[in-house]
Amino acid sequence: MLYDYCVIGGGIVGLATAMRLLQARPGCSLLLLEKEGSLGRHQTGHNSGVIHAGIYYPPGSLKAELCRKGAQATKEFCAENGIAFDTCGKLLVATTALEMKRMEALLERSRNNAVEVHRVDADELREREPKITGLGALFVPSTGIVDYGEVCHAMGRCIQAGGGEIRLGTEVRAIKEASSDVTISAAGESWRARKLIACAGLQSDRLAMLAGLAIDHRIVPFRGEYYKLPASKSRIVNHLIYPIPDPDLPFLGIHLTRMIDGSVTVGPNAVIGFAREGYPRLSVAPRDVLDYAFFPGFWRTILRNRSSAVTELRNSLWKRGYLEECRKYCPSLELSDLNPHEAGIRAQAVRRDGTLVHDFLFASTDRMLHVCNAPSPAATSAIPIADMILERILA
Numbered sequence: 001m002l003y004d005y006c007v008i009g010g011g012i013v014g015l016a017t018a019m020r021l022l023q024a025r026p027g028c029s030l031l032l033l034e035k036e037g038s039l040g041r042h043q044t045g046h047n048s049g050v051i052h053a054g055i056y057y058p059p060g061s062l063k064a065e066l067c068r069k070g071a072q073a074t075k076e077f078c079a080e081n082g083i084a085f086d087t088c089g090k091l092l093v094a095t096t097a098l099e100m101k102r103m104e105a106l107l108e109r110s111r112n113n114a115v116e117v118h119r120v121d122a123d124e125l126r127e128r129e130p131k132i133t134g135l136g137a138l139f140v141p142s143t144g145i146v147d148y149g150e151v152c153h154a155m156g157r158c159i160q161a162g163g164g165e166i167r168l169g170t171e172v173r174a175i176k177e178a179s180s181d182v183t184i185s186a187a188g189e190s191w192r193a194r195k196l197i198a199c200a201g202l203q204s205d206r207l208a209m210l211a212g213l214a215i216d217h218r219i220v221p222f223r224g225e226y227y228k229l230p231a232s233k234s235r236i237v238n239h240l241i242y243p244i245p246d247p248d249l250p251f252l253g254i255h256l257t258r259m260i261d262g263s264v265t266v267g268p269n270a271v272i273g274f275a276r277e278g279y280p281r282l283s284v285a286p287r288d289v290l291d292y293a294f295f296p297g298f299w300r301t302i303l304r305n306r307s308s309a310v311t312e313l314r315n316s317l318w319k320r321g322y323l324e325e326c327r328k329y330c331p332s333l334e335l336s337d338l339n340p341h342e343a344g345i346r347a348q349a350v351r352r353d354g355t356l357v358h359d360f361l362f363a364s365t366d367r368m369l370h371v372c373n374a375p376s377p378a379a380t381s382a383i384p385i386a387d388m389i390l391e392r393i394l395a
Contacts, residue, residue: 001029001191001192002029002181002192002193002194003029003030003031003191003192003193003194004025004028004029004030004193004194004195005018005021005025005028005029005030005031005193005194005195005196005197005393006030006031006032006033006182006184006191006193006195006196006197007021007030007031007032007033007196007197007198007199008032008033008172008184008196008197008198008199008200008207009032009033009034009198009199009200009201010032010033010034010036010038010039010040010041010152010156010166010168011039011040011041011042011043011044011152011199011201012040012044012148012151012152012155012378012379012382013199013201013371013374013378013382013385013386014032014034014197014199014200015032015039015040015152015155015156015159015382016155016382016383016385016386017197017199017385017386017389017390018030018032018155018159018164019155019158019159019162019164019386020383020386020387020390021386021390021393022158022159022162022163022164023162024390024394025394026162027163028163029163029165030159030162030163030164030165031164031165031167031191031193032159032164032165032166032167033167033170033172033184033186033191034166034167034168034169034170035169035170035171035172036168036169037168037169038168039149039152039153039155039156039166039168040148040149040151040152040153042201042202042277042345043201043202043344043345043346043347043378043379044148044149044152044379045148045149045152046279046342046343046344046345047148047344047379048226048255048257048265048267048268048344049145049146049147049148049257049259049260050090050143050144050145050240050257050377050380051071051074051075051085051087051143051144051145051146051380052067052071052143052377052380053067053068053071053090053110053115053116053140053142053143054067054068054071054113054115054377055092055106055109055110055113055115055117055138055140056106056109056245056252057109057113058109059109059112059113060112061359062359062360063358063359063375063377063381064113065384066381066384066385066388067377067380067381068113068114068115069381069383069384070377070380070381070382070383070384070385071142071144071380073383073384074146074151074380074382074383075087075144077151077154077155077383078146078151081154081157081158083146083147083150083151083154084146084147084150084260085144085145085146085260086144086145086146086258086260087141087142087143087144088143088144088145088238088239088240088258089139089140089141089142089143089239089240090139090140090143090239090240090241090242091120091125091128091129091132091137091138091139091140091239091240091241091242092106092137092138092140092242092243092244092245093125093132093134093136093137093241093242093243093244093329094134094135094136094137094244095133095134095135095243095244095328095329096135097135099135099243099244100135100136102244102245102246102247103136103137103138103244105247106138106244106245107119107138110138110140115140115142116140116141116142117138117139117140118138118139118141119136119137119138119139120136120137120138120139121136122134122135122136125137128238128239129237129238129239129241131236131237131330131332132237132241132329132330133329133330133331134329138244139239143239143240145240145257145258145259145260146260147260147261148379151379151382170186170189171186171187172184172185172186172207172210173185173186173187173210174190174210175196175207175210175211175212175368177196177211177212177365177366177367177368179366180194181193181194181367182194182195182196182367182368184196194367195367195368195369195393196211196367196368196369197368197369197370197371197389197393198211198368198369198370198371199371199374199389200370200371201347201374202219202221202276202277202345202347203219203276204219204347204349204370204371204372204373205217205218205219205349205372206219207370208363208370208372211365211368211370213363213365213368213370215363215372216351216352217297217349217350217351217352217357217361217372217373218291218292218295218297218298218349218350219276219291219347219348219349219350220272220292220298220301220348220349220350221272221273221274221275221276221288221345221346221347221348222251222270222271222272222273222345222346222348223270223271223272223273223343223344223345223346224267224268224269224270224343224344224345224346225267225268225269225271225281225316225322225343226265226266226267226268226341226342226343226344227265227266227267227322227337227338227339227340227341228263228264228265228266228339228340228341229263229264229265229266229333229337229338229339230337230339231263233264233337234262234263234264236256236264236330236332237256237258237264237330239258240255240256240257240258241255241256241329241330242255243255243328243329251268251270253325254266254267254268254269254322254325254326255267256326256330265341266326266333266338267341268343268344269312269315269316269322269325270312270346271309271312271313271316272302272309273288273345274288274289275288275289275345276288276345276347277345278345279342279343279344279345281343292350295350295352296352296354297350297351297352297353297354297355298350298354299354300353300354301350301354301355301356303354304354319335319338320335322338323335323338346376347373349361349372349373357373357375358375359373359375360373360374360375360385360388361373362392364392369389369392369393371389
């Protein structure tokens with residue numbers, strides 16, 4: 001059978017893309033291929049579950065626009081499909097004079113991004129969050145929480161209701177483009193499609209190279225390690241608690257996150273992973289390590305960020321160091337409160353010159369579009385990201 005469209009990847013971006021394609025082209029034939037036995041198994045199923053508001057990104061940037069639109073679209077999708085979410089709000093807490101200065105700059109940026117944010121002094125912070133200590137904070141009321149795994153399953157049902165076909169447990173082994181179609185092959189099977197969209201996340205660079213595309217980046221897995229607080233401390237905070245981010249670092253820092261199931265997690269840090277899809281602590285996949293060890297961009301970015309890399313590694317190996325990061329704004333936490341919780345792995349695209357890719361990265365031909373980098377907050381922004389992909393694939 002010749003399909004109109006084939007989407008590779010059953011994470012939230014691939015699912016949103018397939019869903020929006022079927023809505024934009026009613027009656028089209030669509031096949032979605034996912035190598036795992038269920039949807040949303042990797043980045044989507046291992047994130048913090050936050051519906052971000054979009055305060056961090058440069059005003060006027062694509063990420064700022066997509067996040068703002070995505071937060072609204074995600075909440076609307078959840079409401080339409082009976083998925084629980086909670087707009088609990090977020091506090092970004094400043095604990096030093098330097099962070100207070102950074103907080104003011106972040107406040108100005110959020111206003112330029114048209115995101116509602118309120119300055120909170122130390123007294124109001126203490127009133128809102130008795131267990132949190134800080135000199136001041138920014139309150140973002142529109143930030144929410146959800147189970148993105150549930151969002152994925154709902155999108156899957158929408159795809160099937162729209163006539164799309166989902167094949168699980170199907171790992172793509174070959175991609176060959178011809179003038180009129182693309183042939184996609186797995187073990188013992190193959191399919192043809194007029195257009196192919198690859199949303200492969202942690203495997204995106206490999207899928208692009210499998211299709212014969214010349215790319216100058218590799219995916220480096222950054223492991224985000226979390227802890228879960230005991231049930232006795234599930235009400236330790238009323239909102240999400242984030243530190244004021246360091247603008248020189250690519251990650252947001254360790255935070256306290258209320259989860260939609262009522263639990264509270266602490267994390268994540270950001271250390272180099274030794275397996276793209278290995279979530280237990282000592283996971284090692286030699287192929288994944290060799291992929292970045294022989295890529296010059298990896299060593300250049302490590303050298304450029306060596307100070308923060310050492311700190312993150314120390315806190316990963318030394319639980320008390322991790323605790324101290326949390327106690328900067330939540331001093332009542334104890335070592336015994338940090339219970340094991342499954343890690344997440346972020347697909348970070350790194351260029352050959354060592355630059356971390358912070359924006360969207362696509363590789364395309366006449367009949368293929370490969371999403372090589374869909375940066376955080378891709379889960380929040382999945383629906384407008386899908387619309388952006390449609391603009392490219394339907395042009």
